[in-house]
Amino acid sequence: MVNYDPGAFPPFAVTVDLVVLTLRGELLNVLLVKRGGAPYADQWALPGGFVQADENLVAAADRELVEETGISGAAAHMEQVATYGEPDRDPRMRVVSVAYLAILPNQPIPVAATDAADAEWRPVEEALAGVLAFDHDIIFRDALERARAKLEYSPMATAFCPDEFTVAELRHVYEIIWGRKLDPRNFHRKVTSSKDFLVPTGRSTVREAGRPAQLFRAGTAQVLYPPLTRSQVA
Amino acid sequence: MVNYDPGAFPPFAVTVDLVVLTLRGELLNVLLVKRGGAPYADQWALPGGFVQADENLVAAADRELVEETGISGAAAHMEQVATYGEPDRDPRMRVVSVAYLAILPNQPIPVAATDAADAEWRPVEEALAGVLAFDHDIIFRDALERARAKLEYSPMATAFCPDEFTVAELRHVYEIIWGRKLDPRNFHRKVTSSKDFLVPTGRSTVREAGRPAQLFRAGTAQVLYPPLTRSQVA
DNA sequence: ATAATAGTGTCTCTTAGACAATATTTC
DNA sequence: GAAATATTGTCTAAGAGACACTATTAT
Numbered sequence: 001m002v003n004y005d006p007g008a009f010p011p012f013a014v015t016v017d018l019v020v021l022t023l024r025g026e027l028l029n030v031l032l033v034k035r036g037g038a039p040y041a042d043q044w045a046l047p048g049g050f051v052q053a054d055e056n057l058v059a060a061a062d063r064e065l066v067e068e069t070g071i072s073g074a075a076a077h078m079e080q081v082a083t084y085g086e087p088d089r090d091p092r093m094r095v096v097s098v099a100y101l102a103i104l105p106n107q108p109i110p111v112a113a114t115d116a117a118d119a120e121w122r123p124v125e126e127a128l129a130g131v132l133a134f135d136h137d138i139i140f141r142d143a144l145e146r147a148r149a150k151l152e153y154s155p156m157a158t159a160f161c162p163d164e165f166t167v168a169e170l171r172h173v174y175e176i177i178w179g180r181k182l183d184p185r186n187f188h189r190k191v192t193s194s195k196d197f198l199v200p201t202g203r204s205t206v207r208e209a210g211r212p213a214q215l216f217r218a219g220t221a222q223v224l225y226p227p228l229t230r231s232q233v234a
Numbered sequence: 235m236v237n238y239d240p241g242a243f244p245p246f247a248v249t250v251d252l253v254v255l256t257l258r259g260e261l262l263n264v265l266l267v268k269r270g271g272a273p274y275a276d277q278w279a280l281p282g283g284f285v286q287a288d289e290n291l292v293a294a295a296d297r298e299l300v301e302e303t304g305i306s307g308a309a310a311h312m313e314q315v316a317t318y319g320e321p322d323r324d325p326r327m328r329v330v331s332v333a334y335l336a337i338l339p340n341q342p343i344p345v346a347a348t349d350a351a352d353a354e355w356r357p358v359e360e361a362l363a364g365v366l367a368f369d370h371d372i373i374f375r376d377a378l379e380r381a382r383a384k385l386e387y388s389p390m391a392t393a394f395c396p397d398e399f400t401v402a403e404l405r406h407v408y409e410i411i412w413g414r415k416l417d418p419r420n421f422h423r424k425v426t427s428s429k430d431f432l433v434p435t436g437r438s439t440v441r442e443a444g445r446p447a448q449l450f451r452a453g454t455a456q457v458l459y460p461p462l463t464r465s466q467v468a
Numbered sequence: 469a470t471a472a473t474a475g476t477g478t479c480t481c482t483t484a485g486a487c488a489a490t491a492t493t494t495c
Numbered sequence: 496g497a498a499a500t501a502t503t504g505t506c507t508a509a510g511a512g513a514c515a516c517t518a519t520t521a522t
């Protein structure tokens with residue numbers, strides 16, 4: 001970029017693609033959209049779209065999230081994962097796509113009930129088994145592995161929970177995403193002693209059975225030290 | 235990207251910017267280039283350039299590395315860090331830049347001796363203190379923190395070493411990048427017992443003084459378990 | 469022998485995980 | 496009280512860091 005002719009660069013389209021994760025029931029779900037036209041007509045794809053001329057990348061990702069789910073990106077965890085730019089990844093033209101990972105609190109409501117009628121929640125196992133359009137299988141796998149890894153050393157898991165949540169709810173997030181049971185007693189001790197991870201609200205839940213649980217909200221920690229190791233087994 | 239008019243997307247330029255790190259003497263160095271023309275004329279910047287129409291992103295990064303250092307990307311560690319796309323990051327036009335971190339074995343030779351006369355190695359502390367062109371300060375800091383963090387749980391440090399190296403040389407890498415002394419005895423035990431991190435070659439060094447050291451090469455491990463913790467102190 | 473660096477052994481303290489025990493609720 | 500879930504406590508084993516000690520070279 002030191003010496004160049006401003007007109008002599010190849011034009012690219014830049015898109016953002018979103019891997020939107022949430023918990024629904026006992027399963028981790030990803031938001032997929034059904035493609036209308038060619039290429040990959042009627043195939044499932046990650047939601048996404050063009051970055052506008054005056055828009056930065058996160059703003060484009062936030063806008064797409066709102067368009068597809070009605071949920072404001074401000075209410076969600078949103079982070080950039082990677083950028084994909086194989087010359088032939090879109091048969092129509094040269095498109096570079098910046099992938100974002102978005103995490104929402106539990107979304108029992110099907111998105112089909114919103115104005116984004118083409119979007120649906122799908123269990124990640126199902127999505128992994130199928131074939132997504134473009135290189136979206138790769139993007140999806142990369143983002144999913146990022147999410148699984150970041151649970152260990154970041155407070156990202158709280159993004160799956162509502163504003164106030166119990167230790168059991170948080171543990172549930174880990175159990176579903178890692179696909180293994182965790183010891184409730186050790187988990188409780190670890191998360192409550194991890195500095196700035198959780199802040200007690202003073203309130204507690206009313207439950208159908210058992211002792212009520214304290215309610216917490218996410219603290220200010222950006223990194224968990226010590227980390228919650230994925231090898232922790234029940 | 236579901237329904238759209240193929241002509242109706244804003245055109246972007248896509249560049250790659252490189253944070254090339256190596257050790258020179260006792261200091262971690264970064265490769266910078268001096269800008270010729272406006273904007274940011276005569277200011278230091280990260281090396282980089284346009285992605286060509288038929289080129290994927292890593293290929294563009296490799297090509298830039300060869301152009302600036304004469305070193306093949308195949309011989310270096312190269313990984314994508316993040317993508318930067320603020321609308322005003324380049325005053326001339328809309329440019330999205332994909333940043334790559336490249337790590338080279340010790341480069342005592344100044345690059346000014348090569349055909350890339352505009353490029354120079356600078357100690358990272360010096361580069362952090364100065365002001366780089368565009369948003370390159372942010373890119374540089376992000377890549378540097380990525381490198382520091384990845385030393386803990388990945389075998390990336392071996393990329394700073396020649397093909398065959400001693401445990402002391404490897405420790406030296408950690409000490410310089412983390413800016414602290416590590417206990418040679420504990421370090422030795424940790425790296426040699428970390429599965430698939432190091433493979434002994436059977437050979438050993440001749441040294442000016444002291445017992446000769448075994449030579450190792452990088453093993454197949456992609457993740458170090460257990461990690462080498464940054465809090466390890468001498 | 470002395471200096472220098474490589475590499476091993478050992479001790480202590482912390483922490484992870486197993487699991488017993490206690491606390492607080494609903495039925 | 497029984498059942499259910501929350502929370503605390505205790506034990507054991509593994510790992511981290513401190514550091515003594517041994518090994519192998521050059522001078």
